[in-house]
Amino acid sequence: MSLKIVGTGKGIPARSVTNQELSDFLDTSDEWIVSRTGIKSRNICSHETLSDLSAAAARQALEKSHLLANEIDLIICSTIEGDFRTPSLACCLSHDLGTMCPAFDVNAGCTGFIYALEVASSFLAAKKANNILIVCAEMMSTHMDWTDRNTCVLFGDGAAACVVTNGNALKYLDLSVTANPAVLNIPSGTGNNPFVSKPRENGFVNMRGQDVFKFAVGAVETGLKQALHALNVSTEQIDLFLLHQANKRIVDSIRTKLQQPEEKFPINIERYGNLSSASIPLLLFELLEENKIKSGDTLFMSAFGAGLTTGNCVMVWE
Ligand code: UT7
Numbered sequence: 001m002s003l004k005i006v007g008t009g010k011g012i013p014a015r016s017v018t019n020q021e022l023s024d025f026l027d028t029s030d031e032w033i034v035s036r037t038g039i040k041s042r043n044i045c046s047h048e049t050l051s052d053l054s055a056a057a058a059r060q061a062l063e064k065s066h067l068l069a070n071e072i073d074l075i076i077c078s079t080i081e082g083d084f085r086t087p088s089l090a091c092c093l094s095h096d097l098g099t100m101c102p103a104f105d106v107n108a109g110c111t112g113f114i115y116a117l118e119v120a121s122s123f124l125a126a127k128k129a130n131n132i133l134i135v136c137a138e139m140m141s142t143h144m145d146w147t148d149r150n151t152c153v154l155f156g157d158g159a160a161a162c163v164v165t166n167g168n169a170l171k172y173l174d175l176s177v178t179a180n181p182a183v184l185n186i187p188s189g190t191g192n193n194p195f196v197s198k199p200r201e202n203g204f205v206n207m208r209g210q211d212v213f214k215f216a217v218g219a220v221e222t223g224l225k226q227a228l229h230a231l232n233v234s235t236e237q238i239d240l241f242l243l244h245q246a247n248k249r250i251v252d253s254i255r256t257k258l259q260q261p262e263e264k265f266p267i268n269i270e271r272y273g274n275l276s277s278a279s280i281p282l283l284l285f286e287l288l289e290e291n292k293i294k295s296g297d298t299l300f301m302s303a304f305g306a307g308l309t310t311g312n313c314v315m316v317w318e
Contacts, residue, residue, distance in 0.1 A: 003121045004167025004318045007067070008285040009060025011053035011137070011159035012272075013045045019153070028149045034270075038248025042156030042273030044141045050083050050159070054137040055096040057161035061133065065163040072163070073129035075103035076119055078112030078136040078277040080143065080186065080306075093135060101129075109184070110244050111175070111303040112136055112277030114311025118173050120164050135161040138276040143186050145204035154246075155205075156273035160281035172227050172314040177307050178219075183211045184306040216246065216304045217253050223302050223312035224258070231314060235260060237298055238314075240287070244303040245269040245279040266292070276305065293317050 018041045019030035033039050045053070054077065062069060075090045075097075082089025082105060090103035108115040116134045123129040140155035187203035190196045220243060228235060235258055243251050248269055255265045268283055275282060280301050287293050297317045304310045 002124055002166050002168065002170070003117065003164050004169035005162045005284075005315075006165050007061045007063070007065030007163045008281065008288055009057040009062075009064065009161045010282055010285050011056030011161075013043045013048045013053065013157050015044050015046045016041050017044050022153055026147070026149045026153070028153055033153050036247075036249070037154060038267065038269050039154065039273045040270045043158060045139055045157045050079065050089060050137050050139045051092040051096055053157070053159035054089060054093045054135045054161070057137070057159040058093060058097060058133055058135050061161035061163050065131075067131055067163060069097040069099050072097075072099055072131050072133045073101050074120070074123055074132045075099065075101060076116045076132065076134050077103070077105045078108070078116045078134070079105055079138055080107060080109065080276060082137075089137060090135075108277070108305065108309045108311070109307055110246065110274070110276045110279065110305025111307070111309040111311040112305075113280050114173065114301060114303050114313055115175060115309070117164070117170070117313060118175055118311070121170060121173065124164070124166055130165060132164050133161065134164060134281070135159060136277040136281050138278050140274070140276060143205050148204065150209065151205045151207055154274050156275055158272060158275045158278050158282060160278045160285050162281055162284070167318050169315045169318045170313065171316055172230055173312070174223065174226060175309070175311045177309050178215070180308055181306075183208050183215070183308060186306075212304075212308075213247065213250060215308055216244075216250050217257075219304045219308075219310045220254050220302045221257060223310060224300060227300060227312050227314050233298070238300045239264065239297040240293065240299050241265050242280050242283050242299055242301045244305070245272070245283060246274045246304075277303070
């Protein structure tokens with residue numbers, strides 16, 4: 001395993017939407033959303049494309065890495081769906097950046113960043129790439145039923161990127177799937193195919209929120225236990241827990257069970273909502289910008305999402 005992150009970036013749409021604005025057209029309230037989720041506002045694309053957000057995040061990550069786009073050997077995008085079903089978002093980004101290296105998408109729901117890290121790590125280990133650009137970008141607003149208060153208040157749009165290269169930061173990475181598509185899904189439709197007996201429409205997010213909540217708390221705990229065991233370290237030796245930002249109550253439940261101080265569990269969900277696979281790399285970007293991660297810090301990253309997928313990794317920051 002040989003990987004380190006050398007630069008990060010973000011691409012966030014300009015329009016911020018407050019809970020109050022949602023309550024203008026939905027039967028909801030700022031009080032309900034804040035107390036049940038911790039979310040105060042989220043950014044929603046009004047004119048930006050996902051390619052725009054991805055390119056902004058990628059350019060910033062390249063600049064911070066002191067690399068030019070043509071020095072990238074591989075582009076991996078993580079997204080539920082790009083601007084097109086095909087070509088991939090990674091191909092659209094390649095067009096924007098003017099690169100000619102291989103580029104493809106991974107779709108592991110909200111766990112996509114950890115999956116992308118695993119793919120990047122394998123390419124580096126196989127010496128098939130030296131500099132890899134990972135961009136996690138999600139336009140959740142297009143997958144929402146904006147009349148469904150159970151889901152549309154939860155998510156936001158945004159992108160975050162990082163450049164990875166050979167290094168020793170990544171100490172542990174574990175992926176898994178506990179397959180149960182019914183708990184969280186976005187149905188794809190059958191188009192106007194005249195031969196289907198029962199046409200399905202393109203659908204919106206379906207989510208059994210409490211099932212996901214319980215799964216998430218258990219999955220992060222189990223994932224942490226396995227990581228600590230594999231590395232022979234204690235919970236106290238983890239300096240920062242970068243958890244998928246789906247609900248502040250999920251983060252709080254895990255922190256309480258682990259009896260760890262609040263400052264070890266950074267959150268930004270109050271400003272962005274759930275950004276699916278972009279949530280952990282965006283949190284990472286912000287912590288680095290605020291100089292809250294220093295060389296030698298041990299980071300535990302853990303994500304869960306549709307599938308149900310999980311991914312956990314430990315990095316000692318270089
Ligand atoms: O990224 C991974 C994917 N997602 C997640 O990880 C989400 C995990 N789950 C959750 O975060 C929480 O389960 C939710 C935030 C989705 C829901 O919170 P909850 O505390 O589990 O609420 P609930 O679903 O039990 O709903 C409680 C009540 C219901 O009313 P009744 O049936 O008790 O009268 C809902 O209809 O709250 C109502 N409700 C709302 N009320 C005002 C649901 N959404 C809203 C809303 N505003 N936006």
